[in-house]
Amino acid sequence: MKKLIIANWKMHFTVVQAVSFLQKLRDQVQITSVDIVLCAPFTALSALRYELQKGSGTFALQVRPNIVLGAQNMHAETHGAFTGEISAAMVKELAQYVLIGHSERRRHSHETEALLHKKIVAAHAVGLIPILCLSATVGEKKELVSPFVEKELEQQLKDCLTGISFANKEKLVIAYEPEGSISSVGTGAITTGNAADPRRVAHICFFIRRQLEQIFGEAVAQQIPILYGGSVTSANAKAYLQEKEINGLLVGGASLDVDEFVRIVKSV
Ligand code: PGA
Secondary structure, three states, rough: OEEEEEOOOOOOOHHHHHHHHHHHHHHHHHOOEEEEEEOOOOHHHHHHHHHHHHHHHHOOOOOOOEEEEEOOOOOOOOOOOOOOOOOOHHOOOOOOEEEEEOHHHHHHHHHHHHHHHHHHHHHHHHOEEEEEEEEEEEEEOOOOOOOOHHHHHHHHHHHHHOOOOOOOOOOOEEOOOOOHOOOEEEEEEEEEEOOOOOHHHHHHHHHHHHHHHHHHHHHHEEEEEEEEEEOOOOOOOHHOOOOOOOEEEEEEEOOHHHHHHHHHHOOO
């Protein structure tokens, strides 16, 4: 499976900043062995899409990385009186992916597994690829895989995914992001979390794949990329990417600096 590197810009970047990032990224990355998704704020998606389309003529003869767009959230309903919300169909006009259930949304917006299930169904209905974020909130134990973490992940997977159909070639990405590992980039200050041990993450990704097999059967489960996220930097990216169970990375803070993000992409 081709490695997938996803940038989650969170609430950073104006339109101008986002487009400038994309231009630099495209200039610096000339490899095709990796798929890149930029999860940008809603406000920047349209300009980024325009920039990507514009580039496709100019860069046609060059080696170009596969860069596509993602949103960071969407509403579960198709339309209606939900002031300030964005529907799956609105996202689909501009992006191919959407983050679902990021731990910051679970925490700040009280998103439940039942809601995430609805959002996945709504995303699939318009052909969007949901990136379902799983997080272990129970304390990360020193042991390689603690039964508490397994239990929590198993429950999240069941609650979010039972009944989801893949009959029409729907796609899905899973991102495992232990809560204590996610850094917080605030106004100027970066608080780094504790990046999880790559071997431990590989074990957990293996566990997640077995769960997906139980829910969807082996053929579907094998197609689902399972990523790691949490304090990924260019210094530790390779250690995760070397593990065959880890199919890619979800990068927050380190995706805000284009040079650092390029280094991460190049460590594939
Ligand atoms: P981080 O964020 O890389 O800054 O830890 C990851 C995420 O929240 O998706």
